[in-house]
Amino acid sequence: MKQENFVVITFDDQDKAIEASHKLQDLAAHNDVSLGYNLLLRKGEDGKIEALKKESRSGRDTWMGMFIGMLVGLFLGPFGFIIAMLAGMGIGAGLDSSQYNREEDFANKAKEELDKGKVAIIAQVNESSPVFVDDAMKALGGTVQRMVTA
Secondary structure, eight states, X not given: OOEEEXXXXXXXXXXXXXXXXXXXXXXXXXXXXXXXXXXXEEEOTTSOEEEEEEEOOTTHHHHHHHHHHHHHHTTSHHHHHHHHHHHHHHHHHHHHHHHHHHHHHHHHHHHHHSOTTOEEEEEEEEESOTXXXXXXXXXXXXXXXXXXXX
Protein backbone atom coordinates (compact mmCIF):
# COMPACT_ATOMS: atom_id res chain seq x y z
CA MET A 1 0.00 0.00 0.00
CA LYS A 2 1.33 3.41 -0.94
CA GLN A 3 1.81 6.10 1.67
CA GLU A 4 1.37 9.77 0.90
CA ASN A 5 4.34 11.92 1.84
CA PHE A 6 5.49 15.44 1.16
CA VAL A 7 9.19 15.44 0.31
CA VAL A 8 11.75 18.21 0.09
CA ILE A 9 14.84 17.30 -1.88
CA THR A 10 17.61 19.89 -1.76
CA PHE A 11 20.54 20.33 -4.13
CA ASP A 12 23.52 22.64 -4.40
CA ASP A 13 23.45 22.45 -8.20
CA GLN A 14 20.46 23.56 -10.29
CA ASP A 15 21.29 21.19 -13.17
CA LYS A 16 21.25 18.22 -10.77
CA ALA A 17 17.91 19.39 -9.35
CA ILE A 18 16.42 19.58 -12.85
CA GLU A 19 17.77 16.11 -13.62
CA ALA A 20 16.26 14.86 -10.35
CA SER A 21 12.90 16.38 -11.26
CA HIS A 22 12.98 14.40 -14.51
CA LYS A 23 13.97 11.28 -12.57
CA LEU A 24 10.88 11.69 -10.34
CA GLN A 25 8.77 11.82 -13.50
CA ASP A 26 10.47 8.62 -14.70
CA LEU A 27 9.72 6.90 -11.39
CA ALA A 28 6.07 7.92 -11.77
CA ALA A 29 5.98 6.72 -15.37
CA HIS A 30 7.17 3.28 -14.19
CA ASN A 31 4.57 3.27 -11.36
CA ASP A 32 7.26 3.13 -8.68
CA VAL A 33 5.67 6.26 -7.17
CA SER A 34 2.81 8.57 -8.03
CA LEU A 35 3.20 12.33 -7.97
CA GLY A 36 0.77 15.04 -6.99
CA TYR A 37 2.06 18.52 -6.28
CA ASN A 38 5.54 19.03 -7.73
CA LEU A 39 7.51 22.28 -7.39
CA LEU A 40 11.10 23.07 -8.34
CA LEU A 41 12.42 26.27 -6.84
CA ARG A 42 15.62 28.16 -6.20
CA LYS A 43 16.44 30.51 -3.34
CA GLY A 44 18.81 33.21 -4.49
CA GLU A 45 21.64 34.68 -2.45
CA ASP A 46 19.37 37.67 -1.82
CA GLY A 47 16.79 35.34 -0.23
CA LYS A 48 14.24 35.64 -3.05
CA ILE A 49 12.45 32.49 -4.19
CA GLU A 50 12.17 31.70 -7.90
CA ALA A 51 9.82 28.95 -9.05
CA LEU A 52 11.50 27.05 -11.88
CA LYS A 53 8.68 24.53 -12.38
CA LYS A 54 5.28 23.92 -10.83
CA GLU A 55 2.96 21.01 -11.52
CA SER A 56 -0.21 20.21 -9.67
CA ARG A 57 -3.11 17.85 -10.10
CA SER A 58 -5.47 20.31 -8.49
CA GLY A 59 -9.07 19.98 -9.55
CA ARG A 60 -8.78 16.24 -10.00
CA ASP A 61 -11.11 15.43 -7.09
CA THR A 62 -13.67 17.99 -8.28
CA TRP A 63 -13.84 16.37 -11.71
CA MET A 64 -13.86 12.87 -10.25
CA GLY A 65 -16.67 13.77 -7.85
CA MET A 66 -18.72 15.26 -10.67
CA PHE A 67 -18.15 12.18 -12.84
CA ILE A 68 -19.20 9.78 -10.05
CA GLY A 69 -22.22 11.96 -9.34
CA MET A 70 -23.18 11.80 -13.00
CA LEU A 71 -22.93 8.01 -13.00
CA VAL A 72 -25.15 7.77 -9.93
CA GLY A 73 -27.51 10.33 -11.43
CA LEU A 74 -28.08 8.19 -14.52
CA PHE A 75 -30.33 6.00 -12.37
CA LEU A 76 -32.24 8.94 -10.85
CA GLY A 77 -33.73 10.63 -13.87
CA PRO A 78 -32.98 14.09 -15.30
CA PHE A 79 -33.48 16.05 -12.07
CA GLY A 80 -31.63 13.44 -10.00
CA PHE A 81 -28.82 13.49 -12.55
CA ILE A 82 -28.25 17.21 -12.04
CA ILE A 83 -28.52 17.00 -8.24
CA ALA A 84 -26.13 14.02 -8.02
CA MET A 85 -23.66 15.69 -10.38
CA LEU A 86 -23.64 18.92 -8.36
CA ALA A 87 -23.38 17.03 -5.06
CA GLY A 88 -20.43 15.00 -6.35
CA MET A 89 -18.77 18.14 -7.66
CA GLY A 90 -19.24 19.87 -4.28
CA ILE A 91 -17.75 16.97 -2.35
CA GLY A 92 -14.81 16.77 -4.77
CA ALA A 93 -14.20 20.53 -4.54
CA GLY A 94 -14.09 20.27 -0.75
CA LEU A 95 -11.47 17.54 -1.00
CA ASP A 96 -9.44 19.58 -3.50
CA SER A 97 -9.58 22.62 -1.24
CA SER A 98 -8.32 20.66 1.75
CA GLN A 99 -5.51 19.16 -0.33
CA TYR A 100 -4.54 22.56 -1.72
CA ASN A 101 -4.29 24.04 1.79
CA ARG A 102 -2.01 21.20 2.96
CA GLU A 103 0.19 21.57 -0.13
CA GLU A 104 0.52 25.33 0.28
CA ASP A 105 1.27 25.10 4.02
CA PHE A 106 4.02 22.56 3.42
CA ALA A 107 5.49 24.46 0.45
CA ASN A 108 5.60 27.71 2.43
CA LYS A 109 7.35 26.03 5.35
CA ALA A 110 9.88 24.42 3.01
CA LYS A 111 10.56 27.75 1.28
CA GLU A 112 11.33 29.39 4.62
CA GLU A 113 13.75 26.64 5.63
CA LEU A 114 15.58 26.48 2.28
CA ASP A 115 19.12 27.87 2.52
CA LYS A 116 20.22 30.70 0.23
CA GLY A 117 21.75 29.51 -3.03
CA LYS A 118 20.06 26.09 -2.85
CA VAL A 119 17.59 24.49 -5.24
CA ALA A 120 14.77 22.26 -3.99
CA ILE A 121 12.11 19.94 -5.27
CA ILE A 122 8.97 20.01 -3.13
CA ALA A 123 6.62 17.20 -4.06
CA GLN A 124 3.68 15.17 -2.89
CA VAL A 125 4.72 11.56 -3.43
CA ASN A 126 2.68 8.40 -2.93
CA GLU A 127 5.18 5.61 -2.43
CA SER A 128 5.12 2.02 -1.26
CA SER A 129 8.74 2.32 -0.14
CA PRO A 130 11.05 5.32 0.27
CA VAL A 131 13.84 3.39 -1.43
CA PHE A 132 12.93 4.48 -4.98
CA VAL A 133 13.04 8.22 -4.29
CA ASP A 134 15.89 8.07 -1.76
CA ASP A 135 18.24 6.06 -3.98
CA ALA A 136 17.51 8.11 -7.10
CA MET A 137 17.97 11.45 -5.34
CA LYS A 138 21.07 10.47 -3.38
CA ALA A 139 22.70 9.30 -6.62
CA LEU A 140 22.27 12.87 -7.91
CA GLY A 141 23.56 14.49 -4.72
CA GLY A 142 20.18 15.37 -3.22
CA THR A 143 19.16 15.37 0.43
CA VAL A 144 15.65 13.99 1.04
CA GLN A 145 13.38 15.04 3.91
CA ARG A 146 9.86 13.63 4.39
CA MET A 147 6.65 14.55 6.13
CA VAL A 148 3.97 11.85 6.28
CA THR A 149 0.59 13.37 5.41
CA ALA A 150 -1.89 10.53 5.70
